[in-house]
Amino acid sequence: MKKTVAILLALVTAISMLCLNAYVEEGGQPSTGENTVRAYTYDENNKHSPSIWLNTFDYDGECTGTDYVIFRCAAPLKAVGLPELYAGKSESDSACTVRFELFKWDANAEQTVTGTDLLAKEVYFDGDSKDLPYFTFEPALPAGQYLFRISQLTPESEEGGNPYAVLPIAEMKYADNKLEFGLRGPFVFFIECEKAEGVLDYFLNLEGKESAIEILPEKTVIPRAPEGVHPFHEYGIVTPKVPEGQVLYSLALIEAPTWRNKNGDSDVAFDVFKWTGDYGQSVSGKSICSGEIFDHQDNSNLTLKFGAALRYGHRYLIVLYRANDGAIGYYEGVSDSVEDWEFYEYGEELDYYPAMKTAYANVGDLGPEPTEEPTEEPTAVPETTPVSEPEPTAVSSDSTSKPEADPTEEPATEPGKDKGCGGFAGSDSIILLACATVIVLRRRRTVSREQ
Numbered sequence: 021m022k023k024t025v026a027i028l029l030a031l032v033t034a035i036s037m038l039c040l041n042a043y044v045e046e047g048g049q050p051s052t053g054e055n056t057v058r059a060y061t062y063d064e065n066n067k068h069s070p071s072i073w074l075n076t077f078d079y080d081g082e083c084t085g086t087d088y089v090i091f092r093c094a095a096p097l098k099a100v101g102l103p104e105l106y107a108g109k110s111e112s113d114s115a116c117t118v119r120f121e122l123f124k125w126d127a128n129a130e131q132t133v134t135g136t137d138l139l140a141k142e143v144y145f146d147g148d149s150k151d152l153p154y155f156t157f158e159p160a161l162p163a164g165q166y167l168f169r170i171s172q173l174t175p176e177s178e179e180g181g182n183p184y185a186v187l188p189i190a191e192m193k194y195a196d197n198k199l200e201f202g203l204r205g206p207f208v209f210f211i212e213c214e215k216a217e218g219v220l221d222y223f224l225n226l227e228g229k230e231s232a233i234e235i236l237p238e239k240t241v242i243p244r245a246p247e248g249v250h251p252f253h254e255y256g257i258v259t260p261k262v263p264e265g266q267v268l269y270s271l272a273l274i275e276a277p278t279w280r281n282k283n284g285d286s287d288v289a290f291d292v293f294k295w296t297g298d299y300g301q302s303v304s305g306k307s308i309c310s311g312e313i314f315d316h317q318d319n320s321n322l323t324l325k326f327g328a329a330l331r332y333g334h335r336y337l338i339v340l341y342r343a344n345d346g347a348i349g350y351y352e353g354v355s356d357s358v359e360d361w362e363f364y365e366y367g368e369e370l371d372y373y374p375a376m377k378t379a380y381a382n383v384g385d386l387g388p389e390p391t392e393e394p395t396e397e398p399t400a401v402p403e404t405t406p407v408s409e410p411e412p413t414a415v416s417s418d419s420t421s422k423p424e425a426d427p428t429e430e431p432a433t434e435p436g437k438d439k440g441c442g443g444f445a446g447s448d449s450i451i452l453l454a455c456a457t458v459i460v461l462r463r464r465r466t467v468s469r470e471q
Contacts, residue, residue: 056098057215059222061091061194062208068188070106071275072207073319074118074172075184083182086171088133088202089209090125092224097161099212100139100168101154106186107145113181115146116174120153125165125227129202132167142173145185160214165227168209169202195235195269195379198223205321233328234382235269241361244274244375248352251279252365255350256303257338257374258295259330260360266380268330271338273350274375276322285346286316290324295335299367302337316348321377331386335360350374 062068075083100122108114122139126132139155174183187207192199199206213222225231262268278286292309293302309329316322330336342348353375363370 072187116183242353251349256364258362279347281346
């Protein structure tokens, strides 16, 4: 009899351990022990908001999508997880299955995801899930660079159901030299590593992402209001004076919406000028930094990156132009007072603001600003070998205004990819990039609507 009881107890214990292991792998977040440390990409004291939609609601009728993050850990990797995830419910035909994958880094993102996965789990979500998902690795994976990918697998149903899964986002602790996100923006996640002697930061700079400047975490300047969205054609943002020893590294319109845009219909160009105190005078000056964002996707952050071009001691005018027919805009922000920021539409100052984030970077003393004056006398062309000037080539431009996309249609609720344009950095001196962007001015239309 005793032998039978002992066997039964052993079976119960084994079954309990199997259930516990399954829970730890996909459902639980046990407290870390003496040999394990958890490294967060976000401030765990801040509230998470559901902002990174995995579905894309493509024009072909599907609503599947994927996103990823590339990270590099300083010690063996024991687990990866998200603090929470938001999903639809089966009774509304919006529940879905999500796949979680981890790959060892290999050259680039495209090549990495063709390799052997170290994690491949599919989880069915029927409503919001707290403390999910959480995946452990036994034995721990070697320290190094990895790609963590999350994909919504359930497509739109024939009955019209729209399954969705949404990842949380918050103020990130790390800049893009330590974390590189895919299509839809920075989602919050954490890793668990073996505790290593003398290691304080378990997220390392990515391979090939060393930075000559110390990029500070992105911070919200103006949070998003619950209502109010505005399309733009020519929109100007005047910055405060950049603090001593810093540069303005990036600026983002939070979750910038689009309307009925197809691929290629939501491009944005931007120019940066030194601010003189007058809009017209400033834009007639020399553009010190230019760039483009191609195929901006609905409700993703519209991020402009300047590198070290916007140096301390100056205010700058950043002008965004809608580059084609795709309607694009910004959500209105909440703020009683926006100190030292100014906002313009077609050169006229506005009394309302966009929801906006910025990131600065420490650069120390950049030395004197470069001038446009030549440092040496140009070499004279010998009179015996005159140079014939070529005839100028006529450049034609179509000044006909193209029809504007209808801004009355509700923007979709899911974000997409955002490709920010990079700047450049220097330590003792800086060369300012000058590019001219040809903009075909469109007829002015001031349009606003409630969300």
